[in-house]
Amino acid sequence: AVRGSVGAGQAMPAFLRRIRQVVRVTMDEFETAPQPLDESLIDAFVREVLLSERRTVPVFVLAPQEAGDYLVDPETLAEEFVGLGPLYVMARHATTFRLTDSLGDKRLSCFYGALRVYLPGFTCADEPTHHPLMLRDRLLDPIERTALVGQLAQRAAREITLPTSVMRDAVTPTSAVATAGAPRTAVEREVPAAPLTERASPRADVADTAPAPVVALADVRTNVPVDALLRAFDGVSQRLDALTRVVEQLIEQQRVSRDELTRVRTSAAVRAASTASLERRFEALEQLVRGAMGIDPVLAEDQVAEPAVRSLDESDALASDEDDDPRPSLRDVLRQAAASQGDALLVLDAADRAAAESPFEDIDRVALVFDAMATLARRRMEGGLGVTLREAFREHGIDYRSSISSSTAERLRKQYRVRGDDGVMYDCREHLVLGNAYDPRYCLRIYFTSRHPGETRFVIGHVGRHFDVKSTS
Numbered sequence: 001a002v003r004g005s006v007g008a009g010q011a012m013p014a015f016l017r018r019i020r021q022v023v024r025v026t027m028d029e030f031e032t033a034p035q036p037l038d039e040s041l042i043d044a045f046v047r048e049v050l051l052s053e054r055r056t057v058p059v060f061v062l063a064p065q066e067a068g069d070y071l072v073d074p075e076t077l078a079e080e081f082v083g084l085g086p087l088y089v090m091a092r093h094a095t096t097f098r099l100t101d102s103l104g105d106k107r108l109s110c111f112y113g114a115l116r117v118y119l120p121g122f123t124c125a126d127e128p129t130h131h132p133l134m135l136r137d138r139l140l141d142p143i144e145r146t147a148l149v150g151q152l153a154q155r156a157a158r159e160i161t162l163p164t165s166v167m168r169d170a171v172t173p174t175s176a177v178a179t180a181g182a183p184r185t186a187v188e189r190e191v192p193a194a195p196l197t198e199r200a201s202p203r204a205d206v207a208d209t210a211p212a213p214v215v216a217l218a219d220v221r222t223n224v225p226v227d228a229l230l231r232a233f234d235g236v237s238q239r240l241d242a243l244t245r246v247v248e249q250l251i252e253q254q255r256v257s258r259d260e261l262t263r264v265r266t267s268a269a270v271r272a273a274s275t276a277s278l279e280r281r282f283e284a285l286e287q288l289v290r291g292a293m294g295i296d297p298v299l300a301e302d303q304v305a306e307p308a309v310r311s312l313d314e315s316d317a318l319a320s321d322e323d324d325d326p327r328p329s330l331r332d333v334l335r336q337a338a339a340s341q342g343d344a345l346l347v348l349d350a351a352d353r354a355a356a357e358s359p360f361e362d363i364d365r366v367a368l369v370f371d372a373m374a375t376l377a378r379r380r381m382e383g384g385l386g387v388t389l390r391e392a393f394r395e396h397g398i399d400y401r402s403s404i405s406s407s408t409a410e411r412l413r414k415q416y417r418v419r420g421d422d423g424v425m426y427d428c429r430e431h432l433v434l435g436n437a438y439d440p441r442y443c444l445r446i447y448f449t450s451r452h453p454g455e456t457r458f459v460i461g462h463v464g465r466h467f468d469v470k471s472t473s
Contacts, residue, residue: 006143008150016082028057030086034074037061038091042098045088050118058085058117058152063096065113071139077115080145084152085117112454115139117152129383135456158241256384330444331355333363334463337370344377345370346457348426350418354464360444362434366463369432369446372396377450377458389430389450399433405469412468416447418461426452428461440465 019025025032037045049059060081064070074089081087090096096111103109107128110116115134138144334355338347376392379385385392393400416429428447435443447462
């Protein structure tokens with residue numbers, strides 16, 4: 001508790017690992033060695049282990065990568081988790097699909113090399129965030145694994161209660177070595193004096209350095225019954241538990257408030273960018289109307305604005321400043337989002353190529369939309385979305401479409417299938433709508449998918465012009 005979860009994880013006794021090397025160790029009837037899982041065992045494993053009401057310890061499940069190898073050696077993980085719970089290792093990548101089918105929810109499953117911890121009391125209706133999931137980056141980080149061990153150890157310390165007889169035996173020796181004049185409780189036991197052969201030491205150096213616990217405790221006096229001490233300890237423990245619950249509630253409320261504040265800020269920024277875009281469109285339209293009516297825009301501006309005289313040097317300086325600070329392109333904004341929001345957004349090369357070709361003008365608004373996408377992706381990973389994706393995007397002022405028309409021809413559907421760098425095909429039918437005109441300067445579509453199996457990030461397959469549909473082809 002003093003050093004946090006990482007410190008608690010580092011405090012695991014080293015002798016546990018040494019014991020596993022010479023003897024077979026079990027914990028709560030579970031083996032501490034890695035247990036293999038193949039497809040034929042998955043249903044029984046889910047029914048008899050994960051969903052067991054008698055299970056009181058966490059269960060660790062490690063998934064292989066697509067090639068069949070593991071991010072971390074299972075034996076290494078078993079040593080790190082010894083004393084906390086058993087480790088089950090799926091033998092093949094195909095086994096992960098069987099686990100997903102048996103659980104009925106891919107969000108509760110484990111695949112693509114990840115590690116999942118199923119806590120006691122697990123049900124198939126639980127929120128995914130209730131059972132820790134470690135993906136590639138976190139699983140490869142030994143500090144992250146140590147923190148997980150510490151969190152589980154602290155959880156076990158809060159939930160494990162020693163039997164009363166053990167607690168009494170633990171405090172009996174203290175009262176047993178008290179002076180003869182002190183009153184004795186019912187649970188005190190006689191401590192026989194050590195035999196003379198044990199008192200005498202054949203070596204002087206041992207006699208000089210040996211500890212003398214009886215002498216050190218000779219002055220101890222206690223008139224407090226052990227039962228009263230136990231009741232006092234129980235009261236302190238209950239108060240600490242109550243305080244822990246209050247702190248956990250405060251932390252959760254802080255997280256919810258932070259997410260809501262982020263949502264409000266992003267929503268306001270997106271709406272402000274949309275308003276600025278409309279204002280620029282109106283200004284451009286006004287200039288076109290004036291040009292059609294034969295009104296000189298410069299003269300018209302002079303009639304409504306305060307007279308201002310600038311020298312030729314000033315104008316040249318302003319033009320030079322604008323050249324030195326060019327606005328970022330759509331491709332720049334997309335690459336920046338891919339670099340800074342990589343934990344929430346996966347940007348495919350096809351999206352990068354489309355953004356490079358797009359003449360869309362409202363770049364600031366697109367940057368805010370990417371920020372909103374990353375925020376929602378993270379909230380969904382944490383299980384805190386709470387609403388449909390359409391409603392979540394609407395809260396940010398963004399028009400979200402969940403799919404395409406069912407009448408879309410097959411030749412047009414091919415546009416939405418985008419191949420990733422690793423050869424995986426992504427079906428990017430979900431899209432965000434920016435502008436309703438077909439002019440690519442004022443109309444942009446962000447085609448993506450949030451439903452690809454095994455991928456919790458939003459996968460962006462296209463950022464640019466509107467794809468061809470039945471009405472435009």
